[in-house]
Amino acid sequence: MLTNVAAVLMDGVHPFELGVVCEVFGLDRSDEGLPVYDFAVASAEGPTLRTHAGFTISTPYGLDRLDEADLVVVPAGESYVRRIYPADLLEALRRAADRGARVLSVCSGVFVLGAAGLLDGRRCAVHWRHSDELSRQYPRAMVEPDVLYVDEDPVITSAGTAAGIDACLHIVRKEQGPEVANRIARRMVVPPHRDGGQAQYVERPLPRSQCDTVGEVLAWMERHLDEEVTVEQLAARAHMSPRTFARRFQQETGTTPYRWILRQRVLLAQRLLEATDETMDAIAWRTGFGTAATLRHQFVRALGTTPQAYRRTFRGPEAAA
Numbered sequence: 001m002l003t004n005v006a007a008v009l010m011d012g013v014h015p016f017e018l019g020v021v022c023e024v025f026g027l028d029r030s031d032e033g034l035p036v037y038d039f040a041v042a043s044a045e046g047p048t049l050r051t052h053a054g055f056t057i058s059t060p061y062g063l064d065r066l067d068e069a070d071l072v073v074v075p076a077g078e079s080y081v082r083r084i085y086p087a088d089l090l091e092a093l094r095r096a097a098d099r100g101a102r103v104l105s106v107c108s109g110v111f112v113l114g115a116a117g118l119l120d121g122r123r124c125a126v127h128w129r130h131s132d133e134l135s136r137q138y139p140r141a142m143v144e145p146d147v148l149y150v151d152e153d154p155v156i157t158s159a160g161t162a163a164g165i166d167a168c169l170h171i172v173r174k175e176q177g178p179e180v181a182n183r184i185a186r187r188m189v190v191p192p193h194r195d196g197g198q199a200q201y202v203e204r205p206l207p208r209s210q211c212d213t214v215g216e217v218l219a220w221m222e223r224h225l226d227e228e229v230t231v232e233q234l235a236a237r238a239h240m241s242p243r244t245f246a247r248r249f250q251q252e253t254g255t256t257p258y259r260w261i262l263r264q265r266v267l268l269a270q271r272l273l274e275a276t277d278e279t280m281d282a283i284a285w286r287t288g289f290g291t292a293a294t295l296r297h298q299f300v301r302a303l304g305t306t307p308q309a310y311r312r313t314f315r316g317p318e319a320a321a
Helices: 015-025 063-068 087-098 107-115 128-137 162-176 178-188 215-223 231-237 242-253 257-275 280-286 292-303 307-315
Strands: 004-009 038-043 048-050 056-058 071-074 102-106 149-152 155-158
Touching (some): 015 178, 063 087, 071 107, 087 102, 102 107, 102 162, 107 128, 149 162, 162 178, 215 231, 231 242, 257 280, 257 292, 280 307, 292 307
Parallel strands (some): 004 071, 071 102
Antiparallel strands (some): 048 056, 149 155
């Protein structure tokens, strides 16, 4: 049973990510018939810690508090991506996992778990901005950059900021059932479960190509996303044979013409959903998908959410019709 929770901090902790953990596990909601957790904030670097926002946090608890926790949480912090972590903190995290406690990271807290060896051979999540760096530092980790959180019991990892809420509620749902998780979410005024993944939040503006030999063709493709084109037609524009064009395209963009144009169509659809009131049929036509059904299919494949849900997320429910 989940009854005892400890959040462990280092200097530079991000207040919001810590607040997420405190909000889910640190409030007494017994007046509503909800579980009460024995919750504590523990320090890995002395009784007083500086937060990323400039104020300080004091706590009487040290790393020995982790030895009694059912769940140990490592929130994000300033420079957590690249710093030297206290050796006794890493050992405490390993002990916790070895004895069967769950260990949860929020955003860049995952780098601490990586340093403790808890990501080796496991799938894990992190904020999309840090996914490449996490893979570089911990090549034995299986980084999934598009998801909100990953449960590889006893290690749970979550992406940036609000994804920490998703992961915390997931743990509550898993341990104490959906009714408890739903009631806590309702009290927090957040959805108990979010559809989709991080892909819908990644900033990927339509790129301006700097490729040497296919740059002009790419610029033309960006201007004609609503048209169906073949590799033969694109190769003719580049004054190359189809085989040579396909090879050069792969070398300079890292993908095929079909996948490249498909990605640009999805990006354009995102921009139109965010910035216009155009119907799904109109957006499908402008982006070259042809029909709203095809737009929806390709959008879900690329981003893990529907065009309607994406528009609600970025423009509000009144704009999702």
